[in-house]
Structure formats: C-alpha cells, structure tokens
Amino acid sequence: MQAFIFDMDGVIIDSEPIHNKVVKEVLLENNIVVDDEEFNKLIGMTSTSVFSYFIDKHHLPYTPEEMTNNHMNFFKKYIVDHNLKPIDGICPLLEQLQKANIPLAIASSSPLNVIEFVVKTFNIDKYFKFLISGEDILHSKPAPDIYLKTAKKLQVNPKDCVVLEDSKNGSIAAKDAGMYCIGFANPNSGNQDLSRADIIIKQISDINITQLP
The missing domain is CATH 3.40.50.1000 (HAD superfamily/HAD-like)
Structure with missing residues (x-):
C-alpha cells in the first residue's frame, strides 16, 4: 500500500440518510415518490447525475445544477445545526x-x-x-x-x-x-x-x- x-x-x-431525505422531499414537492430500492441504486453517483436522472425521468422544470446547489446548501446547514x-x-x-x-x-x-x-x-x-x-x-x-x-x-x-x-x-x-x-x-x-x-x-x-x- x-x-x-x-x-x-x-x-x-x-450523510446518506440526509441526502436521501433532502432529495425525496424535493421530489415529493413535485408529486414524485421514490422507493428506497430505486434510490439505493444511485448511491455513489454525483448529485448532478442523480438529479439529472430524476429530471429526465419525470420531466422536471429544473436544471441539475439548480437542484444540486439547493441540496448542498441544505446539507451544509444540516451538518452545522446537528453538530455532526x-x-x-x-x-x-x-x-x-x-x-x-x-x-x-x-x-x-x-x-x-x-x-x-x-x-x-x-x-x-x-x-x-x-x-x-x-x-x-x-x-x-x-x-x-x-x-x-x-x-x-x-x-x-x-x-x-x-x-x-x-x-x-x-x-x-x-x-x-x-x-x-x-x-x-x-x-x-x-x-x-x-x-x-x-x-x-x-x-x-x-x-x-x-x-x-
């Protein structure tokens, strides 16, 4: 080595539970429900790739960059607020x-x-x-x-x-x-x-x- x-x-x-929670909440606002099996297949991919997947699949009116930026701002705040x-x-x-x-x-x-x-x-x-x-x-x-x-x-x-x-x-x-x-x-x-x-x-x-x- x-x-x-x-x-x-x-x-x-x-952090995976946090990422999952945020993405699911964003998708739920657009009346999209994602089960854990589908979500687990995406773990390890970039946030942009994950959001691109859902944008393409459900024809969402956002860019991957917009969704990623919002996601990551919430994520950083969560780390501080919960003293992770x-x-x-x-x-x-x-x-x-x-x-x-x-x-x-x-x-x-x-x-x-x-x-x-x-x-x-x-x-x-x-x-x-x-x-x-x-x-x-x-x-x-x-x-x-x-x-x-x-x-x-x-x-x-x-x-x-x-x-x-x-x-x-x-x-x-x-x-x-x-x-x-x-x-x-x-x-x-x-x-x-x-x-x-x-x-x-x-x-x-x-x-x-x-x-x-």
Whole structure:
C-alpha cells in the first residue's frame, strides 16, 4: 500500500440518510415518490447525475445544477445545526495512516466545496494531500475515472492504492481502477452490493493497516 483513498459520503460522514431525505422531499414537492430500492441504486453517483436522472425521468422544470446547489446548501446547514461528527473509527484510522507515512486523499462524488466544508468542519483537512470531486470528472462512479485521476495526482500506481467505499457504485469504480477495495457495510447507506470489494467490514475499527497489501 502506497496510498489510501477515502470516499466521503457514508464513509467519513454518515450523510446518506440526509441526502436521501433532502432529495425525496424535493421530489415529493413535485408529486414524485421514490422507493428506497430505486434510490439505493444511485448511491455513489454525483448529485448532478442523480438529479439529472430524476429530471429526465419525470420531466422536471429544473436544471441539475439548480437542484444540486439547493441540496448542498441544505446539507451544509444540516451538518452545522446537528453538530455532526466523523463516523466512529475514522479519526483513529487517519492518525494510524499518517503515522505510517501513507499519503491520503478523498475521492468523492460530492462537489468540491462540500468536501472542503466537511473536512474543515471536522478538523481533518490536515490529513489529506488531495480532495478530488466527481463533479469535475466526465464519468461518474461506477466508472473508475475519479480513482484513476486520484492515483495520478498522488503519483502512485493504482494497484498500490487502497480504497474505502460504502456503495456498490463506488466499489465497482475502485476495482475497475485496479485498486484494493475495502467495502464498509454502513447500514445507513442502504442494502449495497459490495461483492466486488476485496474485504467487507462492519465498522471502521475493523481495518488493520498492517494487514493491507
């Protein structure tokens, strides 16, 4: 292992229930009801891609950018108002990786300003060498593009990178990039198929960095 790459939503912050709630409320205002099964298939994709999906499917009178901006403004306010903290085990893991001199990055489907907001609010920005947003990449997860770009920025061969993911789309992206993937079975991320991951954990503290390839 020469680098460790984190997804953010559902891995660093337990945000999937918040995202789901906001999107469902917006759609409900337009008389659209989405069941969890359909929504869970979209986890790991960029917000713009998710909103584009619903706009196209239901012919909504908005742009993906308008819906994404409104969504993310609510999301940042929610983090502050509810004093959210990192998922249990994340801070100790960051400390262990830093002490082992492993370069770290975030490769998230969220917009860059939201990634920056989360890591600064949680006071963990000092750990990460790069913050990469899927909004700046042509193909969203499950395409491997974001992970290949992150490896290139880190100047590390993809096969020497370890990724921590909580979604089917994210784990597919990591594996198709040629990386070792740890699947985090976060119950708040829905019933995700993590079968492509190399190992599956139920809590972050289960990660032993000395046993990673």
